[in-house]
Amino acid sequence: MPNAYAYVRYSSTVQSSGDSVDRQISPLKAFTLETGVEVVETIIDEGVSSFRGDNANKGKFKEILARIDRGVIRSGDYLVVESIDRITRQRVLDGVELLQGILKNGVKIYTTIDLRCYSYEDPAKDFENLIMISLIAKRANEESEIKSKRRKSAWNKAKLAASESGKKFNVHNPPYGYCYDAETDKFVIVEEEASEIRMIFELLKTMGVSNATRRVNTNSKRKWTGRQVSLMIESKYPLGMLMSQKRNENGKKIFIEYIEDYYPKIITQTAFNEAVVSMRNRKDRKHYGNTTIGSTNIFRHVIKCADCGETMMFEKQTNQKGILYPYFNCFTRKELKGQCDQRFRFDLAFGMLLHAMQAITPEPRSVIRRFTYTMNEAERKRWVEVREAQSPTQGITYKKFQTDPKERSERRAGMDVFGNDLNSFLADDKNLQETLGKELAAASEILAGLKGTYENYEKSVAGLDGNIPKIIVNNMNKLEVDIDNQSELVDKLSGEYGASVTEIKLTTYEDVIERFSTEKGRLELNQFFKSSGIQFKFRYDKVARGLHMWVSRKGQEILSVSGKFPLHKPLARFGIQRLADLYEQI
CATH class of the missing domain: 3.90.1750.20 (Putative Large Serine Recombinase; Chain B, Domain 2)
Structure with a gap:
């Protein structure tokens, strides 16, 4: 016993609120009475046009065609539609090809508007069916073409009115x-x-x-x-x-x-x-280290391997005891399988940051705490070797400048910047700072607007195929001058605003821990490193189980730190029993 499938389509939201759907569905009972075939499913394409074949390419009708190909809608079944134009309003050749494909699969097309059945069963009716289908498809395509041109004309007029007078049309x-x-x-x-x-x-x-x-x-x-x-x-x-x-x-x-x-x-x-x-x-990044859940990786895009210079990749791995820890792997170790063996836990890198912050914070020597750990003889010998060229003072190594006091001074200044509070600023003259800040923000917004307008013109010009109206050329030339003048003003205000601000030194390493304890703070730390040109290099020594960190700012090395951490609870000396407790609170 054959089944019938009704297909209902309308192309606009206006039709959905009118009688289009009811008009197409109401004759289905009459179809069943006449043919004795039950309509087992009614498939509705909402707001989909058949003018360019959208319904067959991405609408529900595409699913119908797929079901015909798979044999779900079988040979002998009916496809019931109001009219041929519900299926297609494409060009005649395209529309006829689509309809013939359905008929050749043995599926009959029944149109309720004229009570006509199109079938592939009777070869004697091939010519008649072809003529009828072609005529209906031709008429439907011409109607849609006229409507399309009218809509385009109305749309273009509306857009012109919007451009010239701001008239709203959507x-x-x-x-x-x-x-x-x-x-x-x-x-x-x-x-x-x-x-x-x-x-x-x-x-x-x-x-x-x-x-x-x-x-x-x-x-x-x-x-x-x-x-x-x-x-x-x-x-x-x-x-x-x-x-x-x-x-x-x-x-x-x-x-x-x-x-x-x-x-x-x-x-x-x-x-x-x-x-x-x-x-x-x-x-367009050339670095590795994706933003993690909770933004754990504060070294994202600013960490390198000291051995080979490649980026360190951040990932979470399970250790031998089945505990999940974040690690840093050298890119060449991870992606190129073994060219570099650098791999260490994220906890240790964070510990070196805290150690550096503790060391450069101006505390009394009696307050500064040293690392405490136990080494066997082989570890002790190796540790002595890797520390020979370094200053014994709290694990901090300053590159020795014997003949250039200026460069040494710049290095010390770089360390001071590193130790500044990362986001806190106070003004010597709060009123002056507030005024300059507002002026700078306003000037920057104007500059951004000018650049945005210039980009819009550039995009418009790209679509003109070389035929550029003179008014656009003149406007772009004027914008270039305005952008240059505004850029000078922004640079001037930036200098004045910077001079009005006093940076506050970071008091203790506890402030870094406090920032790391919130996702917002972790993002701010990472953003500060990137915007300030700060970069970290790490080398892990497996034998001595020690980590070495070099910090540079805008290409100038400002400090290096060496440290060894206990295997268990490596950050306990900073009051952190388990680092994950700080970033898993999300």
């Missing part, structure tokens, strides 16, 4: 973060939604898209995806812009221009640029 479907106020004829910000967008851009400065969306989705109104973030960045709508596009002859959307000030701004140009630059840097 009031029924504004992007996430906005709603339309009919009384003022303006888009307004929906703060609940806009706060999610601001949070995403803030998170993108320090983490990837997947981690950022995961964080926002814990309390968000919508569930964000990476694609939604990408489209938001490409369209630039949080900056108040409308991205104008058109379809080429292949139906593919191509960029035309950005219409500025179409929406109110949700974020600043500076915040947008900082997030995009951070994403670009991560995408």
